[in-house]
Amino acid sequence: MTISDKKSFNDQFKGFINMPNLFLNSKVFSTSSFETQDILDIDFNSIDFEQLKKHKYLGKRAEYFIKTYLDQNKNYSPIYHSLQIQDNKTTLGELDFLFFDHQKNKWIHLELICKFYVFIGDEKKTDLEAWIGPNLKDRLDYKVEKLKTHQLQICQRPEAQKLLNKLNIDWTRVETQICYKAKLFLPPDIETFQFNQLNSNCLKGRYYNFEDFKNFKFSDQLYYVPQKHEWICEPKTNSQWYDFDKAQRLLKLKLQDKRAQMIWRKTKTGEFFEDFVVWW
Helix, strand or coil, rough: HHHHHHHHHHHHHHHHCCCCCCCCCCCCCCCEEECCCCCCCCCHHHCCHHHHCCCCCCCHHHHHHHHHHHHHCCCEEEEEEEHHHHHHHHCCCCEEEEECCCCEEEEEEEEEEEEEECCCCCCCCCCCCCCCCCCCCCCCHHHHHHHCHHHHHHCCCCCHHHHHHHHHCHHHHHEEEEEEEEEEEHHEEEEEEECCCHHHHHHEEEEEEEEHHHHCCCCCCCEEECCCCCCCCCCHCCCCCCCCCHHHHHHHHHCCCCCCCEEEEEEECCCCEEEECCCC
């Protein structure tokens, strides 16, 4: 594992850990939010980098990061990951993480979500209805409803309780928590925005279609088109930048496949921004 690989992993890991919780202090869910605290360094000796490389999808990589975070926190042990809940041969769901919190003296069932949303609503729509993934899939309100009715209730099922009993865990002592990491992006024409149910700290930037981006008034800045596994990083950690023309060429290739793309920019004064360019 090279120094460059370690830095890339470190940037991704810290970026993910520092991503804010979408429902911090929100009443959308009856469960508590699980908050990750920034850590200075990773014990790389305990990291299986070959295993990490296998996780090409961002969701799986996020699971690896939270597993690493829990493993390196002495307050949490033992830790179970991706426990399948089955009824005979039918899979009913899974527990993303199950671990004992020694400080709280209780078992925690943790559901993990890592998402990116753009706002497509107006004043007639609520917070939840108006946010959707940048490729016009994965509506926030649908995800919330699924969590409420299924994933956050999984420990109440007899099949889950049977599994917990096999692990010598009293299911009545298990508390379900949620870690909903997210970044939000507004259209450029909205100057001010009132967040009602969502954490305003998740707002990271704006989104544009390609035609608007080509007429971008910030063409004198430097740019970087991150790979998807880098979307969780903070732009300030990046060291590779290029001009507006190269950014346009790279974006055009991505958008031809109808895949929205994150873009980072850096000003002459050393400020950093992250936005989305969408294909629709």
